[in-house]
Amino acid sequence: MTLSRGGYEEVLTNKEIVQIGSVLLNTKTNKVIKFLNEETEDVSFKAEHSSRWLSPDPLAEKFPWQSPYVFCSNNPVNRIDPDGRADFWHNGKVIGNDGVDDQRILVLQTTQKRFESETDNVAGAGLSKSDLKATVKFIKQNSGNTEAFQNNGMAYTNSIAIESAADNRQAMVNEVSQDNGRGGTADANNREYGGSIQNGAVVLATPGAVSNPSVQSNASIMLPDVSTTFHSHPSGTRSEAVEGGTRNSWFNQFPSSVDVSNAGGGTHYVFDRGNNTVYIYNSNGVQAVISMRYFVTPKR
Numbered sequence: 623m624t625l626s627r628g629g630y631e632e633v634l635t636n637k638e639i640v641q642i643g644s645v646l647l648n649t650k651t652n653k654v655i656k657f658l659n660e661e662t663e664d665v666s667f668k669a670e671h672s673s674r675w676l677s678p679d680p681l682a683e684k685f686p687w688q689s690p691y692v693f694c695s696n697n698p699v700n701r702i703d704p705d706g707r708a709d710f711w712h713n714g715k716v717i718g719n720d721g722v723d724d725q726r727i728l729v730l731q732t733t734q735k736r737f738e739s740e741t742d743n744v745a746g747a748g749l750s751k752s753d754l755k756a757t758v759k760f761i762k763q764n765s766g767n768t769e770a771f772q773n774n775g776m777a778y779t780n781s782i783a784i785e786s787a788a789d790n791r792q793a794m795v796n797e798v799s800q801d802n803g804r805g806g807t808a809d810a811n812n813r814e815y816g817g818s819i820q821n822g823a824v825v826l827a828t829p830g831a832v833s834n835p836s837v838q839s840n841a842s843i844m845l846p847d848v849s850t851t852f853h854s855h856p857s858g859t860r861s862e863a864v865e866g867g868t869r870n871s872w873f874n875q876f877p878s879s880v881d882v883s884n885a886g887g888g889t890h891y892v893f894d895r896g897n898n899t900v901y902i903y904n905s906n907g908v909q910a911v912i913s914m915r916y917f918v919t920p921k922r
Contacts, residue, residue, distance in 0.1 A: 816853025
């Protein structure tokens with residue numbers, strides 16, 4: 623049996639001197655014996671100390687898509703791990719952590735069962751209030767206690783993981799903030815902005831066409847078919863005189879039924895620019911809601 627249960631090629635050796643790339647390492651002293659020139663294999667200099675990963679992530683089975691030997695999802699530039707733990711967020715606030723070094727951020731699910739407007743409706747996670755209360759209590763009481771979280775999966779079942787890199791979350795906010803959230807008829811506030819996360823970085827999309835909420839309650843944008851995308855729903859509004867008074871129009875702010883049906887197997891984000899709210903959704907509907915104010919940096 624291998625440490626990754628056959629998921630990745632593994633070679634275990636008891637040799638005292640092993641070659642790792644262009645380095646010869648003494649596995650007993652954990653010291654570099656010499657650095658090899660790639661062409662001549664001559665010694666270039668001698669180092670006194672070195673370090674290397676000697677064991678896989680003990681919770682590797684929870685993340686079968688990753689090698690058990692990687693750090694920060696093989697993306698240490700965009701994904702840092704300053705305190706070695708995964709945080710749980712609720713109402714824009716960190717309420718505890720599971721003590722596990724997996725760089726995850728998990729947001730507790732919404733209790734709302736449906737998100738509805740006059741023209742559209744989608745499902746919500748619908749976590750019961752009693753389950754939410756119990757989950758919050760469990761996380762707070764057991765924060766940092768990895769064993770407790772391993773023995774009780776409540777916190778994981780009732781939450782959804784979001785983008786862990788703060789720099790990426792900030793880049794998302796920067797892009798959708800081209801709509802200033804003040805409504806009105808300005809072109810900037812009547813089109814969608816967005817992009818995707820690919821290879822650990824935000825990739826921006828071309829903004830969508832200017833739309834009119836009195837004609838269509840949903841604007842649009844072309845996004846790639848990848849597992850994580852984000853886009854805004856415009857804050858733009860229209861007020862038009864009609865017989866007997868005034869008709870006010872605005873865009874739907876929650877993810878549309880089209881958004882949800884196109885979600886595939888990934889996790890996606892809609893930035894409601896009318897109310898400064900972030901909707902986190904997948905193919906099952908809206909899973910969590912968080913104030914845009916705390917999407918990058920939560921309260922503690």
